[in-house]
Amino acid sequence: MSTREKILNTAEALFAEKGYEGVSVRDITGKAGCNVASVNYHFGSKKGLYREVFLVKMAERSRKLQSLFWKKIGDSANPPPEQIIRSLSEAFLRSPFSEKERMIHHKLMAREAERPSEVFDEFHKKVLMPFFRSLFLMLEPHMPRRIKREQKMLYLMSIFAQIIHFNLARTMITKVTGQTYDERYIDDLIEHIVRFSLKGICGGDGRK
Amino acid sequence: MSTREKILNTAEALFAEKGYEGVSVRDITGKAGCNVASVNYHFGSKKGLYREVFLVKMAERSRKLQSLFWKKIGDSANPPPEQIIRSLSEAFLRSPFSEKERMIHHKLMAREAERPSEVFDEFHKKVLMPFFRSLFLMLEPHMPRRIKREQKMLYLMSIFAQIIHFNLARTMITKVTGQTYDERYIDDLIEHIVRFSLKGICGGDGRK
DNA sequence: GTCTATAGCAGGATAGAC
DNA sequence: GTCTATCCTGCTATAGAC
Structure with a gap:
């Protein structure tokens, strides 16, 4: 290297x-x-290094995560909501990186979400926004009809809120639940996010 | 002063x-x-100052937030889940502090959740854990019966995940949704968290 | 309790040898 | 491209006058 x-x-x-x-x-x-x-x-400079970390390493990993997600979705034009949420959770909580690398990714991302640096605007426009948009288009038909578009966007945010939080607040979660954060527990987490979010979005069991 | x-x-x-x-x-x-x-x-020292900030200011505010929550709950021994979730969301997203102070609180808390300092252990044991425990006891009867206790704890975590995230990732959310973060929008956020989480926990509309 | 002055060290950045 | 040596700024912490 x-x-x-x-x-x-x-x-x-x-x-x-x-x-x-x-x-x-x-x-x-x-x-x-x-x-x-x-x-x-x-x-x-040090700043230039940070910029490069974000624009190269983070962008690269984001693209990998996104393409992994699309692979899980397959070529179905209209995947069921459960598959969308499960693919999303699995892509972001399990693979394809080591657990160390996943933590790096989410910590840096959360830090930028909270207090964006100069790099983030570009990153957001190029990498995040297009992905959010297509997720929203897939999920929107399964949401309650009566609410406004801006409020519907929050359903998507709620899913990401959980993914980010369960990745980040690990120390707190293990303290509260008393569980160790192994592969077995991550399966539980994914199962939980799917169950909770599916009902949250569609109500009932998620079947139309 | x-x-x-x-x-x-x-x-x-x-x-x-x-x-x-x-x-x-x-x-x-x-x-x-x-x-x-x-x-x-x-x-x-500087460290001593941080310690004091956390153990005095943060603890004080946490107690205020918690007592505000209990006031919203009233003296009902067995409040409906919607009331619990709504009281929680309102307490943490709206009052009783200025929006600046609320941000301070959540940012410091999230930072500790992510990378706990020496102070956090004490804070967690004295302030957070007892509150989590009583919340769990109230919500547990409304959750799906078949799942394990540790997984049930995650339902509570999902609610907090949203509260924390909607408080913190404000910059990102405004970018994604195009909304301004005013009082009006906070009402929408609370409404959303209640709707999403209630269905997520109880399924359907939350009524037994 | 509040201030100034300063010790002592760690930070980012650069110059210039190799 | 990689290294050492060095500059200078800004940091925490302390001593001691008031």
């Missing part, structure tokens, strides 16, 4: 773990096994 | 906005209008 890549990988792990300000260039280069100057050589 | 209080208030606003590492003692004392040494005089 090139120095550039090593820095990129180390940096995103540390940024996710401790936040941008919580990490120094020396932390990164130290852990990556190269000298302090290399960050400035390759990325211009 | 005493210097001590001014520091405490300024500090929590800044910690919430930029995170612990993103804020310097100079930022805090500068904005609070006192000298740099005052933090060390009153709180021993």
Whole structure:
């Protein structure tokens, strides 16, 4: 792996773990096994490195997650809502990355959702928004008819709220439930999100 | 207001906005209008100040939120699930604080949920856990019968996931939905959380 | 209790050898 | 491209006058 890549990988792990300000260039280069100057050589500045982490690593992973989702959906033009929600939950809670990488992804994403940096606007427009839009179009026919379009959007947000939260607030959840966060438990989580959200959106058991 | 209080208030606003590492003692004392040494005089260290912010300001607000919730519930021994969810959403999304203070509270809380500091354990045991427990006891009878206790706990987590997320990811939500985050919209949010979660928990319209 | 002054160190960034 | 050495700024914390 090139120095550039090593820095990129180390940096995103540390940024996710401790936040941008919580990490120094020396932390990164130290852990990556190269000298302090290399960050400035390759990325211009610490800020430039963060930007690159987001626009390269995060965007790449997002595209992978999205294509995994579409693979689960298959080529059905009109998939049942249960399949949509389950595919979404599985894509974001289980695969195709290591659990460490999944955490990195969600932590960085949540941080940007909460306090967007300059990079986020571009990322949002190019990567997130198109995906949200097609999800919404698939789910919208299954929602209650009478409510407004803006309120319908919230149904989608509620699903993501759970996915993000169950990925992030892991420490709190294990404290509250007393469960360990293993593969077995993640299956339970997915099952729960599907059951809860399906009823939440469609009411009843989700069948029309 | 005493210097001590001014520091405490300024500090929590800044910690919430930029995170612990993103804020310097100079930022805090500068904005609070006192000298740099005052933090060390009153709180021993920057860490001690953070600790105090959490154990005093956060705990205080949490107790207020919880007692507000109980007031909304009234003295009914067995309130209907809709009332529980609505009271919860209203307590955490609307009142009794300014919108700025509500954001402070949720940002600090989310940060601790994600990456707990030394203070959090104590806070969790004393403030959060008892509240979760009584909420669970009230909601549990309305949940599907067949599932395990640990999975039932997740129903409660799903409600909090939404409350936290709709408070925090405001920037993203306004971007996605195109809505402004005013009082009117918050009413919509509460209405949505109640509708979605009630169906999610009980299925159907929530009536037994 | 509040201030100034300063110690002592860690931060990001750069220059220049190799 | 990679390294060391170094600059300078800004950090936390403390000493000591008032």
